[in-house]
Structure formats: C-alpha cells, structure tokens
Amino acid sequence: MRDFLTVSPSAFVTFYKCSQWFKWSYIDELQPDEGTDNLYAIFGTTFHKIMELHNRFDIKIEELKSSWKVLFLSYCTDAKNLSVQPKSTIKSFIDKGYEYIDNAFEMKERWKKYKIKDIERYVRIEYPNKYLKNVYLSGRMDLVLVNSDDEHVCLDWKTAKKKETNVDSNDQLTFYLYFLSKIYQVSLESVYGALVYPYTKDILFTQRQQEHIDLLLPKIDIMLDRISRNDIRKEPKVNFVMHDCHFCPFIKRCVRE
Numbered sequence: 001m002r003d004f005l006t007v008s009p010s011a012f013v014t015f016y017k018c019s020q021w022f023k024w025s026y027i028d029e030l031q032p033d034e035g036t037d038n039l040y041a042i043f044g045t046t047f048h049k050i051m052e053l054h055n056r057f058d059i060k061i062e063e064l065k066s067s068w069k070v071l072f073l074s075y076c077t078d079a080k081n082l083s084v085q086p087k088s089t090i091k092s093f094i095d096k097g098y099e100y101i102d103n104a105f106e107m108k109e110r111w112k113k114y115k116i117k118d119i120e121r122y123v124r125i126e127y128p129n130k131y132l133k134n135v136y137l138s139g140r141m142d143l144v145l146v147n148s149d150d151e152h153v154c155l156d157w158k159t160a161k162k163k164e165t166n167v168d169s170n171d172q173l174t175f176y177l178y179f180l181s182k183i184y185q186v187s188l189e190s191v192y193g194a195l196v197y198p199y200t201k202d203i204l205f206t207q208r209q210q211e212h213i214d215l216l217l218p219k220i221d222i223m224l225d226r227i228s229r230n231d232i233r234k235e236p237k238v239n240f241v242m243h244d245c246h247f248c249p250f251i252k253r254c255v256r257e
Contacts, residue, residue: 004134009172032249037082100198114145131224167204
C-alpha cells in the first residue's frame with residue numbers, strides 16, 4: 001500500500017460508483033479477478049496508442065492500419081485476465097479498428113488550424129486538505145491543442161458507441177479543464193474540452209466556469225473524508241445498476257465476500 005493517494009478522474013468516478021471497488025483498486029492495489037479483462041477496454045487502449053504514435057511521430061494512416069492488428073493482438077496477449085475469445089469476436093474488433101482509424105483521420109481535419117501542444121500529458125498536482133496527507137490530483141490528457149489566440153483545447157478520444165448525454169457536467173472534463181488552467185496559467189474562459197467519438201464522428205465541446213470547479217472540489221473533499229473514516233461500501237448493491245458491476249475487475253471477490 002502506498003503512503004500517498006492519487007485522485008484521478010477515473011478513480012473519482014469509481015469511488016462514487018462503488019467505494020469498495022475504489023478501495024480494492026486504488027488503496028489495496030489488488031490484482032483483478034481472473035477473466036475480468038474485456039475486449040472493449042483493450043480496444044480502447046490500442047486505439048489510444050495508435051493515435052499517440054501518429055501524433056508523436058507523424059506516422060501515416062497506411063502504416064497505422066497495417067500495425068493495428070498486431071498491436072491489438074499484443075495487448076490481448078498481455079491481458080492476464082482475459083478469458084478465451086472466439087476468433088470471430090477478435091476479428092470483429094480488428095475490423096472495427098480499421099474503421100475507427102479512418103474516421104479519426106477524417107475528424108482531424110476539423111482541428112487542423114490548431115497546433116499540438118502536448119500528447120498524453122500527465123498531470124499531478126498536490127491537493128492540500130484536512131482529511132488525508134499526501135493527496136494528489138492527477139490525470140492524463142490524450143491531446144492538448146492551442147491556437148493563435150492562446151485558446152487551449154483538451155481532446156479526449158472515446159471508443160464507446162454510446163455518447164455522453166451531458167458533456168457540460170462530465171466530471172472527467174472538469175478535472176482536465178481545471179488542470180489546463182493550472183499548468184498553462186490560462187483562464188477558464190480560454191480553455192475548452194472535447195469528447196471525440198470515432199464511431200459516430202461526433203465531437204462534443206464544452207467549457208467550465210469557476211462555479212463548476214467550486215462544485216467539484218467539495219465532492220473530492222467528501223471522498224477524502226469518507227476514506228479517512230474508512231466509510232467504504234458496496235454501493236451498487238444499494239443502488240444497483242447492472243452495467244456498473246459488469247465491468248468491475250473484482251466482481252468475483254465481491255460475490256465471495
């Protein structure tokens with residue numbers, strides 16, 4: 001167990017989905033249950049890596065598409081908790097990857113007037129609070145763009161088919177826009193976030209005002225207060241949503257305990 005706590009957007013969302021899931025993953029750092037890796041997550045990881053390689057090294061679309069299959073299968077092989085999958089299922093994910101790459105390159109034309117400022121930018125900011133010592137806010141932004149007016153845009157690739165229903169209240173983007181304003185020392189008025197969906201070729205833009213940050217930080221404090229008091233619960237069992245448990249890497253452990 002570490003002697004510090006890092007609160008990322010995914011950790012934050014996990015805590016409010018199920019604090020027991022959060023504890024096992026981010027505090028106890030337990031290994032996931034066997035068979036709980038899934039192809040959707042591997043697909044997302046592979047796609048993010050493909051776009052990172054393109055942006056870092058200007059790799060052309062033909063080369064990326066020729067590398068996609070090997071990279072995806074490599075991630076599948078490395079996934080220790082992935083159950084055996086039918087060849088037809090693997091092929092469908094591989095074919096979908098070619099489609100996503102084509103769509104992503106088509107979408108890139110929409111921000112060609114911007115320059116790339118950062119790729120896979122990792123942020124770690126100390127977060128003083130009265131509940132726990134050594135707490136940090138962190139996150140990794142897929143792509144940061146900037147234009148001649150010093151407007152910054154954080155693009156976040158989303159490989160899901162279902163789009164965010166309310167991008168203006170998306171906690172992940174609130175974290176990211178807060179980070180952008182901090183690390184680049186720019187006002188929130190000149191910072192934008194966007195969820196980018198290759199499946200539908202949609203881009204959902206949003207901004208934040210100080211009032212949104214003022215709403216986020218107390219939720220982080222409530223989280224830290226509960227952790228300090230060991231107020232941990234299997235919350236989907238109270239407010240049960242099947243989707244929440246379906247992708248939990250500790251679902252077998254949860255059933256046993």
